[in-house]
Amino acid sequence: MKALDELTFDNRFARLGDAFSTHVLPEPLDAPRLVVASNAAMALLDLDPAVAETPVFAELFGGHTLWAEAEPRAMVYSGHQFGGYTPQLGDGRGLLLGEVYNEAGEHWDLHLKGAGMTPYSRMGDGRAVLRSSIREFLASEALHALGIPSSRALCVIGSDTPVWREKQERGAMVLRMAPSHIRFGHFEYFYYTKKPEQQALLAEHVLNLHYPECREQPEPYLAMFREIVERNAELVAKWQAYGFCHGVMNTDNMSILGITFDFGPFAFLDDFDAHFICNHSDHEGRYSFSNQVPIGQWNLSALAQALTPFISVDALKETLGLYLPLYQANYLDLMRRRMGLTTAEDDDQKLVERLLQLMQNSGVDYTLFFRRLGDESAALAVARLRDDFVDLAGFDAWAELYKARVARDGEYSEEQRRKRMHAVNPLYILRNYLAQNAITAAESGDYSEVRRLHEVLSKPFGEQPGMEQYAQRPPDWGKHLEISCSS
Numbered sequence: 001m002k003a004l005d006e007l008t009f010d011n012r013f014a015r016l017g018d019a020f021s022t023h024v025l026p027e028p029l030d031a032p033r034l035v036v037a038s039n040a041a042m043a044l045l046d047l048d049p050a051v052a053e054t055p056v057f058a059e060l061f062g063g064h065t066l067w068a069e070a071e072p073r074a075m076v077y078s079g080h081q082f083g084g085y086t087p088q089l090g091d092g093r094g095l096l097l098g099e100v101y102n103e104a105g106e107h108w109d110l111h112l113k114g115a116g117m118t119p120y121s122r123m124g125d126g127r128a129v130l131r132s133s134i135r136e137f138l139a140s141e142a143l144h145a146l147g148i149p150s151s152r153a154l155c156v157i158g159s160d161t162p163v164w165r166e167k168q169e170r171g172a173m174v175l176r177m178a179p180s181h182i183r184f185g186h187f188e189y190f191y192y193t194k195k196p197e198q199q200a201l202l203a204e205h206v207l208n209l210h211y212p213e214c215r216e217q218p219e220p221y222l223a224m225f226r227e228i229v230e231r232n233a234e235l236v237a238k239w240q241a242y243g244f245c246h247g248v249m250n251t252d253n254m255s256i257l258g259i260t261f262d263f264g265p266f267a268f269l270d271d272f273d274a275h276f277i278c279n280h281s282d283h284e285g286r287y288s289f290s291n292q293v294p295i296g297q298w299n300l301s302a303l304a305q306a307l308t309p310f311i312s313v314d315a316l317k318e319t320l321g322l323y324l325p326l327y328q329a330n331y332l333d334l335m336r337r338r339m340g341l342t343t344a345e346d347d348d349q350k351l352v353e354r355l356l357q358l359m360q361n362s363g364v365d366y367t368l369f370f371r372r373l374g375d376e377s378a379a380l381a382v383a384r385l386r387d388d389f390v391d392l393a394g395f396d397a398w399a400e401l402y403k404a405r406v407a408r409d410g411e412y413s414e415e416q417r418r419k420r421m422h423a424v425n426p427l428y429i430l431r432n433y434l435a436q437n438a439i440t441a442a443e444s445g446d447y448s449e450v451r452r453l454h455e456v457l458s459k460p461f462g463e464q465p466g467m468e469q470y471a472q473r474p475p476d477w478g479k480h481l482e483i484s485c486s487s
Contacts, residue, residue, distance in 0.1 A: 001048035004056060009069035010107065011098045013180075016205060019198045020186075021073035025066075026095055027116025027126065029159035029171055032062025035134065035442060036450050037155040038141050040458065041177060044152065046102050052155060061175045062157040063115055070098040070110075074118035078192060079185030079252025080302050082286055087192065089185060089252050090120025093128055096181060107209075109181050110154075114173040127163045130156075131439045133172035134450055136263040138438070140176060142430040142457040143260055148238045149231070151178040151261035156450075158442070170443070178261060180210055184303040185252035191306035203310055206256055221310040226319050229300055231258025233323050236296040237330035240289075241338065242426075243269035243366045247279040247483070249287050249295045251302045265483035268429045270474050272359040272366040280483055297323045338370045339402070340378070340421045341409050351405060354398050362390040365473050367429050374421025377414050378406040426460035427471045433478025434470060 014021065037052035051057055059065050066072065074091040081089075095118070097110040113136070114128030133156045143150035154175040161171035182202075190199035207214060207224050217223035235258050239246065245267045246253075246260065253262035267278035274290040282288070287295060300323060304316040328349075335352045336344065359369065369388070373381050382399040389395040412420075430453075438450040456470045464470075 002046045003048065004051050004054075004060060005067070007045060007047075007067065007069075007100045009067065009071075009098045010101050011069075011071045012107070012205070012209060013075075013096060013099065013109075013182075014071040014073050016201060019195070020202070021075045021091075021096065022119050024072055024074045024095055024116075024118045026063035026072060026097075026112055026173075028063040029157065029161045029173060031160040032058040032064060032157045032173075033159070034058050035130070035156040035158045035172065035447050036137060036454055038137070038153055038454065038458075040144075041141070041152045041154045044102060044106070044108055044177065045100055045154075057155070058157050061112065061155055061173055062159060063112070063173065066097070072097050072112075072115075074120055075181065075186070076120060076189060077183055077185035077252055078189040079183070079250050080188070080299070081250045081252070082282075082284075085188075085192070086252075088120070088189070091118055092121040092124050093118070093126040107179055108177045109179065111176045111178070111181050112173055113176060114171060125163065127161070127171045128173065129163050129165060129169040130158055130172040130443060131169070132264075133174040134439050134442060135266070135435055136174050136176065138430055138435055138450070138454060138457065139263045139266055140261075141454060142460070143244070145458050145460050146238075146242055146426060146429075148242065148244065149235055149257075149259040151176050151181075151255075151259055153177070158447075176261070178255070178257070178259060180206070180255070180257055181261070182206060182210075182256045183252050184254040184256065184299060184306070185250075186256070187303060187306040188251060191309070196309060199306075199309065203307075210257060219311070219315070221307065222315050222319065225304065225307060225311060225316065226322070228256065228258060228303070229319055229323050230326055232296055232300060233326035234258070234330045235260065236292055237327050237334060239292055240331055241334035242429075243272070243289075245269070245276060245278040245287075245289050246292065247282070247287055249292060249299060251299050254299050254303075267432050267483060269366045270431060270479050271363040272356060272369075274356065274360055278483060293324075293327060296327070334424075337424045338421070340374055340406065340417055342420075343409050345405065345408070348405075351398075351401060354401075358389055358391060358394055358398060361394075362388060364388050367426060368471075368473065370425040371422070371427050374418055374425055376418070378403050378417075423461055427463060428456050428460045428467070430457055431474050431478065432481045432483065433474045436478070436481060 039049040072095040076090040094113040095115045099107050101107045117126035137153040137156045140150050140153035157173045159171050163169050163171040211224040214220045214223035247265040255261050265279040276289045277285050438453045441449040456467050
């Protein structure tokens with residue numbers, strides 16, 4: 001295990017030059033203090049978890065000091081926001097401190113969010129508040145624990161720095177990690193500003209560092225785009241299968257690696273609702289739960305347009321055509337596993353669709369239904385779950401189809417079924433009301449709840465004695481929390 005001063009930097013993105021980012025120093029927070037840290041994320045940097053409790057840890061990630069090898073840069077990019085193109089965005093409150101490589105040879109961006117104003121802050125103050133920093137930390141680590149590709153979060157640092165949003169709040173910083181923070185919007189920026197040399201340099205950078213296997217293909221850039229399409233189809237399938245709503249799927253929030261990042265007004269479904277809108281500011285429902293599938297394709301189309309200098313339009317269109325079939329295959333595979341099925345049949349899609357419609361009409365808790373479906377035999381499970389549904393005749397008809405389908409799937413014991421289903425159906429998810437409880441406590445100076453919730457969510461599939469309250473349906477107030485982009 002390493003100490004903080006033993007990290008090894010290799011700032012590859014910074015070496016691209018000033019056309020890609022601007023050197024900016026973080027603005028320190030007043031009285032920085034540790035709110036929560038992730039031991040699992042620290043392990044990715046070979047860091048000893050004990051260093052999180054040292055004063056220098058809060059000073060580093062609260063903007064007071066830097067490693068000599070760090071090169072803090074604010075990245076420039078553009079993007080389509082709610083369907084409209086914004087010519088210049090960029091890191092308005094975040095800084096890429098540098099890239100660290102671990103003993104396994106993996107590179108990790110250290111990106112400090114809430115670090116103060118940059119040339120890309122526009123009308124903002126460059127700060128992040130405690131509540132949004134806690135939400136991003138919890139979401140990053142919870143998604144990873146579920147097996148959903150995501151950026152990681154090392155820590156949240158709180159402070160006494162006042163920040164004004166709808167009211168006065170306290171400033172905070174979250175240190176997030178990813179192999180890269182390059183977005184679709186990076187390519188759009190150089191494409192629309194007509195800077196072919198920089199765009200080519202960016203494309204080479206991404207290809208060489210993040211998709212080196214594509215170099216072996218006859219058309220490396222096309223192979224890279226295909227991989228990006230495949231990764232995003234799989235990512236969105238996992239979002240949909242586990243009921244995760246991103247909330248702001250702008251192209252500047254889409255990773256070139258196909259991971260979830262830039263958490264804002266996200267939410268996990270409580271009661272199943274295909275039309276759920278988690279972003280209070282999304283008045284048209286562009287980024288509703290069900291719209292995430294077509295928006296994923298729309299965003300890939302925007303990236304494809306920016307890649308036309310490197311790839312023929314026909315080849316781009318053909319590759320884009322792979323997205324929906326790949327999404328459907330990934331999604332159906334996940335849903336089969338969530339229902340305890342190990343084989344495939346042609347009518348499985350209809351079986352899933354019928355169930356979701358019944359859940360929609362009855363306000364059934366999405367996560368707990370699938371968890372309880374695997375608690376015992378199919379016959380006993382559906383008998384116990386029946387009372388959650390309003391349309392009893394409709395559910396009974398579905399239940400008969402489901403039991404017959406399970407019977408055709410193969411011979412296995414009730415214990416085998418339970419283990420297999422519980423391995424993919426979480427008991428604990430990051431519900432909005434749980435996050436809000438942790439935030440309320442943290443804003444009063446009590447960080448124990450956010451730390452406890454983080455620990456629970458790091459093991460979402462296994463039962464944790466004494467933590468039953470984290471596996472309950474939310475109270476009514478917890479289903480109606482309004483989350484916006486304000487942070």
